[in-house]
Amino acid sequence: MKSSFNFARIMGIPIGINYSWFVIFFLITATLGQYVFPWLYPDWSTPVYWIVGLCTSLLFFASLLAHELAHSFVAVRRGIEVRSITLFIFGGAARIAREAPVASTELLMAVAGPLSSVALAGVFALIWLLSRNTLEPLAAMSIYLCWINLALAAFNMLPGFPMDGGRVLRSIVWWRSGSYMKATRVATLAGEALGCLLILSGLAIGVLVYWFNGLWLALVGGFLFAAARASYRQAVLRDSLQGLTAQELMTGDCQMVPEQLTLETLVNEYLLPAGHGCLLVGEWGRVRGTVTLQDTKLVPKRRWHITPVAEAMTPVEKLGVVYPGDDGLTVLERMQEGDIGLLLVVSGE
Ligand SMILES: [Zn+2]
Structure with a gap:
């Protein structure tokens, strides 16, 4: 929903x-x-x-x-x-x-x-x-x-990222030091500290003054703390992907399994022994979808021996697609836009 x-x-x-x-x-x-x-x-x-x-x-x-x-x-x-x-x-x-x-x-x-x-x-x-x-x-x-x-x-x-004051702080450190990553570290640490401070003051207000206002402030603090932490992780991720291409980031050794294979065989003979995170589903070199251990968990285990892979797979139309030359940031943005953990890297048409 x-x-x-x-x-x-x-x-x-x-x-x-x-x-x-x-x-x-x-x-x-x-x-x-x-x-x-x-x-x-x-x-x-x-x-x-x-x-x-x-x-x-x-x-x-x-x-x-x-x-x-x-x-x-x-x-x-x-x-x-x-x-x-x-x-x-x-x-x-x-x-x-x-x-x-x-x-x-x-x-x-x-x-x-x-x-x-x-x-x-x-x-x-x-x-x-x-x-x-x-x-x-x-x-x-x-x-x-x-x-x-x-x-x-x-x-x-208030000077904690991602609040406006935290962004001002980051822009000033960024401008003075020339380092975006250093500025982000400083501003998100300030955001985490501010988040903790709000949680503590919220708890104090909740106990000493009025529970609702205190709880509210503590929740805002928790939200800020989590957002600061996530922003820093995001910045590190972006930084490490910069300059890389989809081709360099992808795994090339994806095995292909037929659509009629049962989930039981798939899990016992392909997913578990090989330790592959993902398998392609299809035949004659034509990819119809992908299947991960996560997908199989959506089907009750007692039905695994009669359910074909085709019913559990993510069809290719629902997968995001990138090209080998796309840069790492494009790959990341495509994944975050679609909220998907897997992209197909395709060449040609
Ligand atoms: Zn604002």
Whole structure:
């Protein structure tokens, strides 16, 4: 099942909502309508609390979207494709096709988001100034959104990769040292440290103040820690693949088995003894698919002796294809795009 759906397209970028977003949207709307506004403004009526709560919540997420669009705007202007922007439980995320090629682009892309949040805070402050003596609900909403946008800018500027502040840190170290890998190491280590710090403060707040806020902060910290770690691994992988071709990365000794072979024979006589990770399925040199030990596990073991390989294999139409001369980064991107662990390297037609 897809975990998100697209609802708009801005600057050619599909804007999506992950289903997890509805949880946070409901929580924020309910907190504002049920507690925050009734506490701050005791003399409104119940429907007003909920309408203002709903509008504030929607505008908060519109602000998050504007923040991501600001990052994306710079990326697109600098020739980097933005695949999508998605709102999810921890905020918004823009999926950018590739990393910035130079430090200055990374710096500009990173600061654009927090700057847009500060600018939005200014707009909401202005609305608050104009409405505070005439329309209290509008003023209440505006001042809340002003503060939340300032908080958003400040939080995002914390210097741990992959947060905006961490990207700023990386671009500066990259620019000063000239080493992308060193800069990534410094910024992702800072991200891991920051993640740990957030987890610890979350636990402390959870025990001493209020469990929900503490748990939330700890979860954000855990998310940041994992993202920092994954970003560094990704950078190392990219670095080690640079300059290699698909031909140099592939295994050439893939054995071929016929489609009618039973899974039992396949596992006992081919997969287990040879220790091959993958086998080609087909005959007369024509590849119909591939089969791995993982594929066979999808069929119950008691049916192995009557199930032909053809039923368990991944058909060739579903496999990604690269050419021998493609470079290592293309291979990696193709695998990550399709979320597949195997690619066929083909030559000729
Ligand atoms: Zn940002």
